[in-house]
Amino acid sequence: MKSIIKWTLRQRRTSTLWWCFAVASFIFINMIFYPSFKDQAAQLQQSFSNIPDSVLQLIGGSTDFFSPVGYLNGQIFFIMLPLLLGILSISLGSKLIATEEQDKTIESILARPISRSKLLLGKALAGITILGLATVAALVSTTLLAKVVGLDVSTIAIFQATLACFLLCLSFGAVAFALTSSGLSQSSSLGLTTIFAFGGYIIGSLSGTIKWLNTPSKLFSFTYYDSEEILRGTYNWNNIFFFITVVLISCFVAWYFFRSRDLK
Amino acid sequence: MQETPRITLNKLSKKYTGSPVYALKNVSLNIQPGEVYGFLGPNGAGKSTAIRILLNFLQPTEGGATVCNLDVVDDSIEVKRNIGYLSGDLSLYLKMTGEQYLKYMGELQPATSKAYIDELIKRFKAEPKKKLGQLSRGNRQKFGIIQAFMHQPKVLILDEPTSGLDPLMQDEFYKLIQEAKNKGSSVFISSHIMSEVQRICDRVGIIRDGKLISELSIAEMEGKASHTFDITFKDKVPKKELSFLKGCKILSISQNDVSLVMQGRLSSLFAILANNEVIKINLGSADLDNEFLQFYKNKDK
Known part of the structure; x- marks a missing residue:
């Protein structure tokens, strides 16, 4: 299994480096302008105070965009980082098994004395490592840039928000991984997981205004992710069990179907 | 006393999900140690289906199969310790060099020795330092052959093994088959090249529409020819x-x-x-x- 992890990481090392660079760059671009906003915070805050509630829900339910926590939440943790890491995670989840199955390279591996469970676990751990590396790039760049631009948010809060974002995105990737491992095509898995991930964001955001969306919104990971509360230290950490549950169920589904299904 | 067959297909049937017809129907055959068995038939006859069941890539619908007396489904890991496999539509990791690919395969199932890999590389004039994506079909096929033989398995399952190889390399491949046979390995080979079958096989099974329609030795076939x-x-x-x-x-x-x-x-x-x-x-x-x-x-x- 170590070999599968090692060679999967080796094959993806260039793209992983580019992802880390892209994440750090986006964070840099978003944070470097904080000093300009900081000086005009009161004025800008005033102009945002009359936003309608429905629009407010879509952008996180808060009008605090220019305090250190508000800025960090709005620019990085509310949507930008979940979006970037989510794309990476869904792409990895839907590719790690499916691409090798599609181009038949998986047969080279499974013709050796390697169980399908070990192959699956090796690929999953490689995927988690890649997502983890991009997350570390995000954590390091956010922490450093916060110091550089004078954003007064504790490193622990940044770490906690990044960790929650990682778990959120891991749950997306796990769903994609379970779908392709179960035999669904790469494109179907991509589509369905995107609906689960970002459809969940829209449903979760609208549920504040449209009450009947409250119940269905509970089925989506995004509902349990509140970066502003994490940064302010008021987040209910029991919520992360939803992400962990999604990951565990997805792993079980992937293992259950992949261990005995026909390869394509 | 006859030895236990190395490969046994026992009323093996396969019906793909959603398909009304059987891709493989009640196929039974035995392959003895040291025997080279040619599996022949037109495209879509069921050859690859049978091979992929032996490798546990597909689950049989009915019947079963054993390799070295081990069930291909229940003991698939142990079965694969005894198998060298070359797939028909060989796919390799094109960004890897040949050397890296063999190293990866060797980590998953150790080769007999580094010296043996080097010998195979030399015999097939393979180019291990080049990326597999830069190699021609025939030169890639050489790495497919090397990875199948490098651990000197008891059973070789080879799906159209010489496709893309030039006549010199085909000849080298036939010698390798002969050496494996002399060491007691059984070879299950699917091919469309009649001269190849005639040259290396002891016995052939002919499959059509998923059914094994005839089994005879090359000597019998030559008698009829x-x-x-x-x-x-x-x-x-x-x-x-x-x-x-x-x-x-x-x-x-x-x-x-x-x-x-x-x-x-x-x-x-x-x-x-x-x-x-x-x-x-x-x-x-x-x-x-x-x-x-x-x-x-x-x-x-």
């Missing part, structure tokens, strides 16, 4: 006697020379030759192509 003779007589060609010969077709004839094709038993031809003084006789090899084609084409045979 037609042979070409070029004969020079000292006197005139005994044309009348030859024309009455069952299974004989005269291709060309002159005063003293005749070219003819003889199918089936040759004893009647030799009886004529014994009664006439023969100066020279050339015997062409048995033409199995025609025999195979009959199996491929003729649904009632």
